[in-house]
Amino acid sequence: MKRQNKEILSLNDLALYSEWPARLLSIDFFRKKEKNHSEIVREFGNDKWGKLLDFFKKESSFLLSDVENMEKDLDKIIPCYDHSIGFYLTQSRLADLEVLQYYKKALSKYVENASCLVELGAGYGNKIFKLSEHKSFKHLDLYAAEYTDSGCDLISLISKNINKNINVGKCDFNNLSLSGIKIPENSIIFTSYAVHYVTELKLDFVKFLDQFKPIAVIHFEPCYEYFDEKTTYGLMCKRYMDLNGYTKNIATSIQDGCKKISANFTAHKNIHGSNPFLPFSIIEWTP
Ligand SMILES: C[S@@+](CC[C@H](N)C(=O)[O-])C[C@H]1O[C@@H](n2cnc3c(N)ncnc32)[C@H](O)[C@@H]1O
Numbered sequence: 001m002k003r004q005n006k007e008i009l010s011l012n013d014l015a016l017y018s019e020w021p022a023r024l025l026s027i028d029f030f031r032k033k034e035k036n037h038s039e040i041v042r043e044f045g046n047d048k049w050g051k052l053l054d055f056f057k058k059e060s061s062f063l064l065s066d067v068e069n070m071e072k073d074l075d076k077i078i079p080c081y082d083h084s085i086g087f088y089l090t091q092s093r094l095a096d097l098e099v100l101q102y103y104k105k106a107l108s109k110y111v112e113n114a115s116c117l118v119e120l121g122a123g124y125g126n127k128i129f130k131l132s133e134h135k136s137f138k139h140l141d142l143y144a145a146e147y148t149d150s151g152c153d154l155i156s157l158i159s160k161n162i163n164k165n166i167n168v169g170k171c172d173f174n175n176l177s178l179s180g181i182k183i184p185e186n187s188i189i190f191t192s193y194a195v196h197y198v199t200e201l202k203l204d205f206v207k208f209l210d211q212f213k214p215i216a217v218i219h220f221e222p223c224y225e226y227f228d229e230k231t232t233y234g235l236m237c238k239r240y241m242d243l244n245g246y247t248k249n250i251a252t253s254i255q256d257g258c259k260k261i262s263a264n265f266t267a268h269k270n271i272h273g274s275n276p277f278l279p280f281s282i283i284e285w286t287p
Pocket residue numbers: 040044045120121122123124125126127146147148151171172173174191192193194195197198
């Protein structure tokens with residue numbers, strides 16, 4: 001079936017395109033993961049960003065799209081979820097564009113009075129670099145902080161190659177630390193698929209971000225608490241986060257943190273997922 005020109009799938013069809021339904025139902029064995037420092041360093045520091053860094057530091061010149069092409073197969077047909085469509089099949093590069101559209105729409109509301117755009121847990125900077133190409137964000141200074149050294153180094157290397165200035169620092173959502181950059185007041189701060197790597201998010205997370213006096217903070221993160229326990233799909237998403245050792249208290253911790261500082265809190269739940277079992281919610285708060 002087609003809707004909005006997309007090949008629509010049912011929940012049952014997902015088993016044809018993803019190994020996850022069998023894992024989630026314990027038909028296929030999957031060893032439960034724990035996200036700790038050494039696991040993050042293995043996954044991102046060494047296997048993902050480390051390998052990309054090793055390759056691209058030997059190249060004389062390259063584009064951001066070269067890094068993306070090496071990171072994953074952008075032509076691959078993958079199952080996705082969107083709150084307005086349901087499950088559907090699409091090409092990985094189109095799925096990335098759809099995600100970016102949501103980010104642009106949410107972030108651009110605040111650009112008028114903003115001093116800069118900041119991404120925390122930025123990986124190799126893919127999202128912030130891409131957003132910076134869009135006319136709404138072109139005039140904003142860029143700041144990115146990341147947990148792994150290789151991620152930070154790759155952001156700096158890409159920045160030189162594409163000739164785009166970005167201030168790079170290190171951050172850790174576990175101990176709520178930021179070093180190497182000073183975030184100016186009136187920034188727009190965002191996180192994307194990065195906060196769920198901590199075991200338990202501290203209540204002081206909001207207070208930690210609020211010290212930078214941003215005009216808005218937006219989290220594009222999967223939120224365990226927002227998956228509906230009364231649906232098969234919601235339960236599968238919860239189980240997915242369980243098995244992967246992802247954070248279960250992002251939404252509640254941010255909402256409670258906002259209450260403490262009397263910030264405005266808005267949540268748009270389970271908006272979109274290029275992995276259908278890990279859709280992001282958009283949590284926005286303004287001090
Ligand atoms: C899936 S990637 C997302 C990267 C980027 N935000 C994006 O959306 O393309 C997750 C990132 O979170 C970072 N991360 C993991 N643990 C973190 C922590 N405790 N504090 C900050 N970032 C962390 C990882 O190093 C990795 O770069």
